[in-house]
Amino acid sequence: xxxxxxxxxxxxxxxxxxxxxxxxxxxxxxxxxxxxxxxxxxxxxxxxxxxxxxxxxxxxxxxxxxxxxxxxxxxxxxxxxxxxxxxxxxxxxxxxxxxxxxxxxxxxxxxxxxxxxxxxxxxxxxxxxxxxxxxxxxxxxxxxxxxxxxxxxxxxxxxxxxxxxxxxxxxxxxxxxxxxxxxxxxxxxxxxxxxxxxxxxxxxxxxxxxxxxxxxxxxxxxxxxxxxxxxxxxxxxxxxxxxxxxxxxxxxxxxxxxxxxxxxxxxxxxxxxxxxxxxxxxx
Amino acid sequence: xxxxxxxxxxxxxxxxxxxxxxxxxxxxxxxxxxxxxxxxxxxxxxxxxxxxxxxxxxxxxxxxxxxxxxxxxxxxxxxxxxxxxxxxx
Numbered sequence: 001x002x003x004x005x006x007x008x009x010x011x012x013x014x015x016x017x018x019x020x021x022x023x024x025x026x027x028x029x030x031x032x033x034x035x036x037x038x039x040x041x042x043x044x045x046x047x048x049x050x051x052x053x054x055x056x057x058x059x060x061x062x063x064x065x066x067x068x069x070x071x072x073x074x075x076x077x078x079x080x081x082x083x084x085x086x087x088x089x090x091x092x093x094x095x096x097x098x099x100x101x102x103x104x105x106x107x108x109x110x111x112x113x114x115x116x117x118x119x120x121x122x123x124x125x126x127x128x129x130x131x132x133x134x135x136x137x138x139x140x141x142x143x144x145x146x147x148x149x150x151x152x153x154x155x156x157x158x159x160x161x162x163x164x165x166x167x168x169x170x171x172x173x174x175x176x177x178x179x180x181x182x183x184x185x186x187x188x189x190x191x192x193x194x195x196x197x198x199x200x201x202x203x204x205x206x207x208x209x210x211x212x213x214x215x216x217x218x219x220x221x222x223x224x225x226x227x228x229x230x231x232x233x234x235x236x237x238x239x240x241x242x243x244x245x246x247x248x249x250x251x252x253x254x255x256x257x258x259x260x261x262x263x264x265x266x267x268x269x270x271x272x273x274x275x276x277x278x279x280x281x282x283x
Numbered sequence: 284x285x286x287x288x289x290x291x292x293x294x295x296x297x298x299x300x301x302x303x304x305x306x307x308x309x310x311x312x313x314x315x316x317x318x319x320x321x322x323x324x325x326x327x328x329x330x331x332x333x334x335x336x337x338x339x340x341x342x343x344x345x346x347x348x349x350x351x352x353x354x355x356x357x358x359x360x361x362x363x364x365x366x367x368x369x370x371x372x
Binding site: 205206 | 315346348350353354356357358360363364
């Protein structure tokens with residue numbers, strides 16, 4: 001019997017591809033491409049993760065739009081929201097008040113829509129990865145790097161607007177208060193690279209945290225299921241024990257992944273708002 | 284027999300480089316997890332202690348705990364991703 005290649009199977013399931021597996025045995029959808037930008041070798045054709053990102057964005061729009069309309073209608077009638085409306089209202093209020101405004105400080109209302117967009121988009125991407133036939137677009141480092149890039153631009157531009165050119169320059173060329181003359185010059189020369197690295201590290205850490213959390217969870221689930229195939233030639237009694245054990249552990253990991261999907265969306269939104277708040281209140 | 288030995292040696296020389304990289308990746312992953320375990324364990328322990336002392340402040344403490352744990356976790360996961368790169372490259 002051929003030995004199963006668990007490593008290749010894992011990378012095939014977590015990696016990006018040009019092939020979308022349609023649910024309920026509807027076959028496969030070969031995405032068009034490659035579409036090169038004229039004159040370059042940059043391929044901009046859609047892949048599996050692009051399809052799931054568009055799906056996540058559509059679902060975010062539909063559920064939040066429906067929930068928002070229901071909340072508004074039922075409040076006009078003098079009743080509390082129910083069903084999807086209640087869930088949407090609870091989560092939106094939590095992200096708006098306890099994450100965005102609490103972490104950014106005064107003036108945080110301006111950033112609440114951006115933080116909520118990050119939260120719900122990441123949450124839906126993570127949850128789509130847990131569905132059968134689904135794929136987690138946040139398990140692709142390019143997707144998380146793109147999200148972190150928007151966070152980086154928001155942090156820096158909002159800091160520039162809040163502090164002004166002079167104040168913003170002080171966050172790069174840092175001179176400790178009270179230092180003058182040659183000491184200030186030496187400190188500025190030492191601290192400027194440190195401050196610049198500090199600016200770059202924030203979005204880098206956001207990228208890797210989300211990517212590695214989603215990928216690691218899928219790896220663990222696939223390895224646990226792969227154990228069944230590794231023990232495929234063992235005696236029947238061992239096979240049953242391994243299969244039962246790995247299915248039970250997979251169920252546990254799936255529940256843990258459900259928690260992680262919410263937690264990572266929360267942490268990405270929380271850290272982005274903390275960084276915006278730190279930058280805006282730099283003195 | 285002689286041919287077989289030569290083949291084995293040629294193969295093991297190529298495999299040695301790969302297995303050294305894998306060994307490094309494994310040791311690196313283990314060390315990163317030791318650090319993260321110590322760090323996050325301490326955060327969790329201190330947070331539980333703080334909540335036990337002052338249950339009315341538990342919401343603030345929980346938020347600070349998750350934030351700090353996420354920062355520790357970020358550095359750990361960077362180490363794990365680079366260890367994974369050793370395996371792939």
